[in-house]
Amino acid sequence: MSWMTLSLTLIFVFIPLLLSKTLNLGLERDTIVATLRSTVQLIAVGFVLKFVFDSEHAIFIILMVLLMIVAAVQNARHKGKAIKGITWKLFVTFVAIEVLTQTVLLGLHIVPPTAQYIISLSGMVIGNSMVLAILFLNRFTAEVEAHRDESELILSLGGTPKQSINRQLMKSIQASMIPTIESQKTIGLVQLPGMMSGQIIAGADPVQAVQFQLLVVFLLLATAAMTSVLLGFLSYRSLFTERMQLLKIDLN
Amino acid sequence: MNKRISNPSTPSCALELDCVSYSANHTDIIKKVSGQFPRGKITALIGPSGAGKTTLLKLCNGLISPVEGEIYIDGKRIEEQSPMSVRRHVGIVLQSSPMVQGTVKDNLALPLQLRGKTLSDEQAIATMDRVGLPSSLLTRDARELSGGQKQKVSIARTLLNQSKILLLDEITASLDPSSLREIEDLIVKLNETEKISIVWITHNLEQANRIGEYFWVMVDGELREVGTKEDIITSEDEDVKRFVRGGLS
Ligand SMILES: Nc1ncnc2c1ncn2[C@@H]1O[C@H](COP(=O)(O)OP(=O)(O)OP(=O)(O)O)[C@@H](O)[C@H]1O
Numbered sequence A: 001m002s003w004m005t006l007s008l009t010l011i012f013v014f015i016p017l018l019l020s021k022t023l024n025l026g027l028e029r030d031t032i033v034a035t036l037r038s039t040v041q042l043i044a045v046g047f048v049l050k051f052v053f054d055s056e057h058a059i060f061i062i063l064m065v066l067l068m069i070v071a072a073v074q075n076a077r078h079k080g081k082a083i084k085g086i087t088w089k090l091f092v093t094f095v096a097i098e099v100l101t102q103t104v105l106l107g108l109h110i111v112p113p114t115a116q117y118i119i120s121l122s123g124m125v126i127g128n129s130m131v132l133a134i135l136f137l138n139r140f141t142a143e144v145e146a147h148r149d150e151s152e153l154i155l156s157l158g159g160t161p162k163q164s165i166n167r168q169l170m171k172s173i174q175a176s177m178i179p180t181i182e183s184q185k186t187i188g189l190v191q192l193p194g195m196m197s198g199q200i201i202a203g204a205d206p207v208q209a210v211q212f213q214l215l216v217v218f219l220l221l222a223t224a225a226m227t228s229v230l231l232g233f234l235s236y237r238s239l240f241t242e243r244m245q246l247l248k249i250d251l252n
Numbered sequence B: 001m002n003k004r005i006s007n008p009s010t011p012s013c014a015l016e017l018d019c020v021s022y023s024a025n026h027t028d029i030i031k032k033v034s035g036q037f038p039r040g041k042i043t044a045l046i047g048p049s050g051a052g053k054t055t056l057l058k059l060c061n062g063l064i065s066p067v068e069g070e071i072y073i074d075g076k077r078i079e080e081q082s083p084m085s086v087r088r089h090v091g092i093v094l095q096s097s098p099m100v101q102g103t104v105k106d107n108l109a110l111p112l113q114l115r116g117k118t119l120s121d122e123q124a125i126a127t128m129d130r131v132g133l134p135s136s137l138l139t140r141d142a143r144e145l146s147g148g149q150k151q152k153v154s155i156a157r158t159l160l161n162q163s164k165i166l167l168l169d170e171i172t173a174s175l176d177p178s179s180l181r182e183i184e185d186l187i188v189k190l191n192e193t194e195k196i197s198i199v200w201i202t203h204n205l206e207q208a209n210r211i212g213e214y215f216w217v218m219v220d221g222e223l224r225e226v227g228t229k230e231d232i233i234t235s236e237d238e239d240v241k242r243f244v245r246g247g248l249s
């Protein structure tokens, strides 16, 4: 595809703009910002990736992955403002998941240790982990605030902080994982996953594309479970004071 | 009256507050309260709505901490003890009778469950009987109980912790007159036979009259009067006079 043909696809951007204008949806500004941002970000990433792939240097790969993690932390931390030290807790969670998944993938020689594989898979893992973290933090802080009286009751009877919010913690872990599990159930039937479509369009053998997509499915399921559990256990304690009192949570 | 009556290291009192203040959202809710709750007695804690009574009990159970001042439990500073042991030693029955998700039995079993123990069926039935509830309720969803039934479950639940000091926050507010007297008898008996010290918040001055051996009157976050019934009736404080007028005899 040439840059010229690509620019023709901007027609697709005019459709929502037109609709927004006629129906008074007020989404013109956001649509334009989204278009501009995705264009600039993706083109920039394209050039950076080209450079990293060409150089095949470990340090660039690590820097690239770190950059993804930092961006993911930036994005998710607003949802966890109420939790003290949420920035480093997210950072630790993402790093742990990245290290664990790459250790399995590279250690068992499931994928070759090239920049191409490491960076693409890391992108998926970290991106998915970030979405999970946001879902989890949203749900968890809302659950804790909604069931304050129960937590207070358990504390008043001499329960530990963990006991007092255990139900809310488990419910939020569960709820944040459901979308991942559900979407994996219908994968291939309702929708072809974006990455697989991309590979097939680029001319790859469909069966090979499927194999790779399966790897990604399993990877994302593992990521989903690990993100919420890790983040949950890292963060629940900071909702309490040293005297085991539940702090007020400022939602939004 | 806002003076310390005795040295806290000689615990003739179950609880002692020394110049305790508490505030939230930049509002002072408890203002420099000093006073004692005598050991082995029932203290009636009375005062108009919003006076800070519930907040005071939560301070004594360690659910919140004073911004200033000290609380002593049996002569020992609250801050020197683990929050969990404080809360078991100083039990509280909360004003809103909150129920955790589950059956009535789950709720009764909570204090034991929190320590990794279980409540046997016989114990559960005996406990229900103690507060005048039929054992048929044990399998019901706790959140579907009536206000009065919740209050009874809530009382029974806290009693299972066998605390030496009990804080009761309006525990008979939604009870019918005959249940109310039953609960009163139960608490008075506990106080007599097991020497449990009790702080009892009540809006019902007749009830305060019946159960109170010692009185605290709070108004607007301050402790305005303490002492025996006579001390309260003869108080010089205008707000106290207005509040107890005709109610205590
Ligand atoms: N966490 C809080 N944040 C802000 N204000 C609070 C908080 N807790 C209590 N208050 C305020 O403190 C005051 C005292 O509340 P408290 O519940 O202790 O009164 P009370 O004497 O128990 O009243 P009632 O007899 O109606 O139960 C009230 O004005 C209440 O609005």
Ligand SMILES: [Mg+2]
Pocket (backbone or CB within 6 Å): B053, B054, B055, B095, B169
């Ligand atoms: Mg109250």
